[in-house]
Amino acid sequence: MKAAARSRRDRIRAQLADLKMPGALEALDEVLAKVDGGATASEAIEELLGAQITLRNNRRLQAAMRSSRLPAIKTLADFDFSFQPSIKREQIDSLHELGFLERRENVIFLGPPGVGKTHLAISLAIEAAQSGRRVYYGTLVDLITSLEEAKSAGKFGHRLKTLTYPSLLVVDEIGYLPISQTGAMLFFQLINRRYEHASTVLTSNKGFEEWGDVLGDDVMAAALIDRLVHHCHIVNIRGNSYRMRHHTELSKALHAAPAEQRSSLHRPRRTTKTKKEKTTSRRGSSPPPNV
Numbered sequence: 091m092k093a094a095a096r097s098r099r100d101r102i103r104a105q106l107a108d109l110k111m112p113g114a115l116e117a118l119d120e121v122l123a124k125v126d127g128g129a130t131a132s133e134a135i136e137e138l139l140g141a142q143i144t145l146r147n148n149r150r151l152q153a154a155m156r157s158s159r160l161p162a163i164k165t166l167a168d169f170d171f172s173f174q175p176s177i178k179r180e181q182i183d184s185l186h187e188l189g190f191l192e193r194r195e196n197v198i199f200l201g202p203p204g205v206g207k208t209h210l211a212i213s214l215a216i217e218a219a220q221s222g223r224r225v226y227y228g229t230l231v232d233l234i235t236s237l238e239e240a241k242s243a244g245k246f247g248h249r250l251k252t253l254t255y256p257s258l259l260v261v262d263e264i265g266y267l268p269i270s271q272t273g274a275m276l277f278f279q280l281i282n283r284r285y286e287h288a289s290t291v292l293t294s295n296k297g298f299e300e301w302g303d304v305l306g307d308d309v310m311a312a313a314l315i316d317r318l319v320h321h322c323h324i325v326n327i328r329g330n331s332y333r334m335r336h337h338t339e340l341s342k343a344l345h346a347a348p349a350e351q352r353s354s355l356h357r358p359r360r361t362t363k364t365k366k367e368k369t370t371s372r373r374g375s376s377p378p379p380n381v
Contacts, residue, residue: 113145114138154219195321204331207293223257234273265296274305
């Protein structure tokens with residue numbers, strides 16, 4: 091009986107290896123142990139497939155981190171919605187279902203620095219990468235720099251095609267640093283090329299009315315905004331900065347320590363007298379001898 095079970099286990103291993111399912115293969119022994127303990131066949135199959143899917147998604151994410159230039163792994167599960175009540179949780183959850191990618195729609199996160207715009211933009215890119223889609227990340231300044239360098243090298247067309255190809259392009263930090271009018275024109279060409287062909291997620295600390303100042307041209311800014319918002323989800327975040335919250339907590343912690351130290355300085359210190367001091371004290375307290 092044991093030999094038959096071992097033989098069946100070996101055959102399953104060989105089949106999983108033949109199907110190139112290393113995640114399921116690695117989880118096999120643990121899953122079969124659960125079956126021996128009473129788990130059903132459907133539960134075992136579900137766990138094996140889940141292990142394979144998890145491994146596949148992790149590999150996709152690792153590959154995306156290398157090719158997409160994502161600066162960090164920030165997921166929706168890590169986002170603190172309680173700190174930003176102005177955000178509609180239903181809207182963000184819906185965006186992470188990635189239907190906007192199928193419809194080639196854009197997403198724009200607007201709000202002051204530190205409210206979580208970049209976090210949510212990256213979390214969408216992570217979700218897209220795990221679903222097998224090609225993504226690319228860059229700040230506005232970095233993207234424009236790459237376009238300007240490609241133009242100088244006579245490779246602008248190739249670079250434009252490279253940045254048009256990803257299913258999702260994240261353009262971060264619009265408005266944080268000034269850009270040249272030439273750079274703004276190159277960026278407009280990129281957005282114009284992606285218009286209705288692929289989705290773009292953008293973050294900005296400036297309202298649309300200030301984009302003319304950012305790009306150095308009100309007419310170009312209007313044309314750019316017109317293309318971006320034609321098929322677009324706009325998320326306005328009005329709240330406090332996460333970074334300032336951490337700074338405040340740290341400041342409180344740093345000020346708490348000196349306060350404790352100051353209170354300890356006012357506590358009376360008990361000193362232990364030496365044997366010699368005790369003897370001297372007793373002598374000093376005895377009555378003077380009769381004269």
